Amino acid sequence: MTFPVGWGTARSGRRTRHGPFHILDTVSRNDATPAPVGGTPDPRGAGKITSARRRGRPRSTSAREAIVRAAGELALSGGGQAATIDAIAKRAGVSRTTIYRWWASPAAVLLEGLLDEVRDSIDPMADASARDALAHHVHALTDLLRDTLAGPxxxxxxxxxxxxxxxxxxxxxxxxxxxxxxxxxxxxxxxRAGQIDPDVDVDTVVDALCAPAYQRLVLGLSPLTREESHRLFDVVWRGIGIDPDSGPRGGDGQPGSTGVEQVTGRDARALRSGCVCDCG
Incomplete structure (x- = not known):
């Protein structure tokens, strides 16, 4: 997929190319706001509604949710080429002007929709152990980048x-x-639950768990397989997890070992210089 420039362009009153949406779009700040579905346009002014307010969820909330849902569905089913502003607007039943009123750029609406569509991939799993919840986060990310159009x-x-x-x-x-x-x-x-060494640097742990998947993506390397994802997680967990019977484990995997040997302990800040992206 080629990548035209200018994906971040929002309202401008001039013709612009919206990145991988592959469209030329004209959006003027003076464009009249269309009447919401179900309303009757007032001939005295564009966008004014004379009909009574409908019961139930406010139209603005429903329209915004429809846009987010449409962007996410189109992104996962067809990638950036399918998720054009026109296609999102048509699927959501709104105008392009409505989309630009709520999002600063085409990339913003697309990414919000994509995250909403895969919300279960960052489900904190409140009832699960920290180990299981982190494993779910890491494996869901690698699966998403490897097996769906979200990766490209x-x-x-x-x-x-x-x-x-x-x-x-x-x-x-x-x-x-x-x-x-x-x-x-x-x-x-x-x-807090005593499942992870309290001396770890939290940002370093997140980097160690999530950066490898993005590094491979950005550098064009083969994506992490599920087996590699499990091995990666196990390496990090050996450095941060607490055995309830033996205490923290060091980098050698032996119980009770702490200090510089612990991969993600207090001295692991130096590892952050090797992370190519600030990811999660």
Whole structure:
């Protein structure tokens, strides 16, 4: 899939190309706001509604949810080429102007929709142990990047983010930050429950667990297999997990070993210099 420039462009009043959406779009700040479905346009002014307010969920909330759902479904079924602004608007039953009113860029609506569609991949699993919850987070991520169109799509997003501030902000706000927040909360919960060494650096743990999948994606290497994902997780867990009978395990896997040998203990901050991305 080729990657045109300008994916982060939002409202401008000029013709712009919206990255892998492969469309030329004209959006003017003076575009009239269309009447919501079910309302009657007032001839005295575009976008004004004369019909009574409908019962139930507010139209704005329903429309926003429909847009997010449409963006996610199109992204997973056809990738960036299928998830054009026109296609999202048509599927959601709204206008393009409505989409631009709520999202700063095409990348923002696409990534929010994608994350919403795969929300179960960052489910903190409150009833599970910290080990099981972290394993679910890591394996769901590697499966997503390997087995769905989210992988190629995110690779293009990361590439565009390097030169486009709007895309970079969308990537952080609607993908990286929510995923890191979920993984961080699991590690912190494990520390409070006595399942993870309290001396670990939480950010380093998240980097160690999640960065390899993104590194392979961005560098064009073969994605992690499920077996490799399990081995990766086991290596990290040996450095942070607490055996309820023996205490923390060090990097050699032996119970009771602490200090510099512990892969992700206090001295593991130096490992962060080897992480090529701030991921989660």
């Amino acid at each position: 799509l995110l690779r293009h997003v990361v590439a565009a983010a390097a030169t486009d501030d709007l895309v970079n902000r969308a990537l952080l706000d609607h993908w990286i930050t929510p995923r890191r927040r979920s993984a961080t909360s699991i590690v912190q919960r494990g520390i």
